[in-house]
């Protein structure tokens with residue numbers, strides 16, 4: 001049996017889903033694929049949203065799955081996957097159709113991120129940052145010329161990076177020291193950004209710099225920079241625990257000259273732009289973490305129904321059933337929080353706390369479920385031959401980027417405290 005389950009779940013040319021489909025004994029309707037194909041209890045999707053969710057699911061299972069292990073091992077985003085993401089509209093979900101995008105909304109983007117993360121959270125990270133931070137940045141804050149020029153590229157062939165963090169400013173992001181100095185009609189930018197996702201592949205960078213450190217957050221300004229800007233170079237690439245196919249590098253800015261038209265929004269509005277984008281982006285990370293938890297869960301369940309001990313599938317021991325029933329509830333709870341936050345944001349309602357709830361809960365659920373999945377596979381779960389350990393490694397980032405869990409808690413607590421001022 002062990003040999004059979006090993007064969008079914010062997011990584012490489014066949015994904016777990018494909019392996020499960022190949023099993024002759026289990027009828028498709030009996031498969032425990034609760035989160036992959038089940039009804040969405042938490043929200044009603046429009047037909048367009050259902051379409052993009054389905055497209056992302058097919059992309060993930062058919063195109064992405066065969067590459068996942070290789071990309072993780074080599075810590076490299078496959079150029080074919082990148083190309084296919086653009087070709088399938090997954091890099092321009094919210095970009096208007098006349099600029100080459102799909103023209104859908106924020107929930108649609110979250111659904112696609114969730115489906116991609118079910119199979120590869122690293123690819124989902126890149127798609128998330130590109131769609132929920134950078135496309136939104138251009139759509140909302142850029143001049144019409146800048147917006148049309150960049151969105152058209154970003155929907156078709158140009159990856160983007162969001163450059164806020166620096167060696168000295170992480171959670172305290174607005175203590176940044178990258179400096180922009182006016183020189184005639186241009187700005188000269190000097191500084192160093194770190195932890196920048198997708199920077200190895202990116203063709204466009206949104207860079208936050210201060211025009212005057214004495215002005216505090218009022219000096220922070222967002223600039224658009226092309227990859228070929230003289231003085232912009234990619235530094236050290238991090239060798240990471242998880243989401244290894246998503247590149248994370250230093251971005252070095254040495255005397256980068258950009259025109260005044262490269263300012264995104266207005267001078268001094270970078271703080272507001274970054275805060276607003278990150279508030280929304282957190283929902284995307286929540287979607288990534290829900291997808292990850294679903295992927296790990298489905299993967300483990302498919303193993304547990306095949307693996308027999310004491311003459312029965314290990315999935316049938318009550319001790320196991322109670323564990324996976326509880327995990328299913330936790331995933332659903334996280335999913336509801338993510339969809340709720342996405343719908344609130346889309347309808348223009350306040351959503352900042354709900355976005356924090358969604359990211360915080362989903363990242364915790366992703367960690368706990370992916371950890372349990374290793375236990376549920378027993379010894380093989382501890383090996384690199386099986387995907388469980390990758391989900392576990394990938395889950396860890398959810399509590400760190402776009403605001404650590406403490407920062408989410410701090411934001412929530414601050415708003416609660418405002419509702420209960422001092423007597």
Ligand SMILES: Cc1cc2nc3c(=O)[nH]c(=O)nc-3n(C[C@H](O)[C@H](O)[C@H](O)COP(=O)(O)OP(=O)(O)OC[C@H]3O[C@@H](n4cnc5c(N)ncnc54)[C@H](O)[C@@H]3O)c2cc1C
Nearest residue numbers: 162163164165170171195196197248400401402403404406
């Ligand atoms: C894989 C990866 C990809 C990333 N991608 C990007 C990207 O594309 N663009 C970008 O700009 N950044 C990116 N980041 C940076 C990321 O956003 C930061 O790592 C994160 O915000 C935390 O900052 P820090 O690492 O400096 O940790 P620190 O801020 O030094 O935090 C260390 C610890 O102190 C705690 N802490 C800090 N302040 C407080 C407080 N006030 N109250 C309570 N606890 C606190 C934190 O919760 C944490 O546990 C990425 C990071 C990683 C690891």
